[in-house]
Amino acid sequence: MSPNDIARRIEDRLAGATARVEGAEAHFSAVVTAPGFEGKSRVEQHRMIYDLFREEMARQEIHALALTTRTPDEWEKERRHHEG
16 A cells, blocks of 8 residues: 555545555554544544554555544644744
8 A cells, every 4th residue: 555545545534534644665654634533532543543444454564554643623733833
């Protein structure tokens, strides 16, 4: 799988999600923002993503997928903080 394939699946399956994915050779990292994360713990948010790639992970097409997840509100607060 390519980073674009991973990002596209996340965005297609999680309503309103945006995903930025980097990596190669079965090792990837993703930053995902989605309204569906609201009210869920980080573990629950990550599980939502991992569930999308269960088969690829079982076949080792994705060996590692490091995640950063946040709600749109968290993203906005982070963006404003960095703008200063």
